[in-house]
Amino acid sequence: MARGRFITFEGIDGAGKTTHLAWFREQLEHKLAAGGRTVVMTREPGGTPLGESLRDLLLHEQMDLETEALLMFAARREHLARVIEPALARGDWVLSDRFSDATFAYQGGGRGLPRDKLETLERWVQGGFQPDLTILFDIAPDTASERRGAAREPDRFESETDAFFTRTRAEYLRRAEEAPYRFAIVDSSQSIDGIRAKLEQIIATL
Numbered sequence: 001m002a003r004g005r006f007i008t009f010e011g012i013d014g015a016g017k018t019t020h021l022a023w024f025r026e027q028l029e030h031k032l033a034a035g036g037r038t039v040v041m042t043r044e045p046g047g048t049p050l051g052e053s054l055r056d057l058l059l060h061e062q063m064d065l066e067t068e069a070l071l072m073f074a075a076r077r078e079h080l081a082r083v084i085e086p087a088l089a090r091g092d093w094v095l096s097d098r099f100s101d102a103t104f105a106y107q108g109g110g111r112g113l114p115r116d117k118l119e120t121l122e123r124w125v126q127g128g129f130q131p132d133l134t135i136l137f138d139i140a141p142d143t144a145s146e147r148r149g150a151a152r153e154p155d156r157f158e159s160e161t162d163a164f165f166t167r168t169r170a171e172y173l174r175r176a177e178e179a180p181y182r183f184a185i186v187d188s189s190q191s192i193d194g195i196r197a198k199l200e201q202i203i204a205t206l
């Protein structure tokens with residue numbers, strides 16, 4: 001069977017990514033089942049037992065910014081080696097809730113880690129590997145913060161300011177501009193139906 005495809009979902013906290021991802025997964029599973037292909041759903045940080053332990057630390061422990069970026073990429077290396085690469089080689093399609101664009105957006109844009117350091121880590125951990133498609137849920141930070149509301153106890157990232165998410169969003173959009181061939185930007189301020197229609201168009205192109 002031909003190699004599978006790797007699709008990532010990105011956006012600032014409160015963009016609605018997780019909800020839309022669940023729906024996208026169902027649609028894709030339905031379409032791919034006929035061809036005997038499996039959809040593997042995963043997330044970052046996380047996706048492996050070690051990665052999930054690192055996620056817990058990353059979301060809740062105070063740490064130096066460089067430590068944070070290194071742990072994101074360490075978890076990613078494990079994720080690539082144990083889950084993503086084997087699945088694609090089997091012919092499965094992999095959907096990941098976040099990948100390296102999130103590190104550029106959050107640790108780079110949001111927290112200000114110089115981009116060249118992140119590019120070095122990206123080359124080390126991924127070689128030239130990039131998603132086949134990245135769906136970016138784009139939304140204004142003030143709308144996203146209203147949506148996050150008081151839903152639950154916020155983690156270290158969810159409790160960040162609108163100014164942080166303004167920088168994070170700008171870096172996502174810069175990454176999209178740099179690699180337009182792999183990015184699809186979805187306006188996340190639309191109604192759920194509007195977003196689903198856009199996702200259906202994206203699925204049709206696959």
Ligand code: TYD
Pocket residue numbers: 013018044045072097098099100101102103104106107157158
């Ligand atoms: P998120 O994907 O929003 O999951 P949930 O919907 O369960 O809250 O949470 C992961 C958080 O980790 C998110 O706030 C962004 C952050 N993050 C980074 O800062 N850098 C990264 O490289 C990744 C993958 C995530």
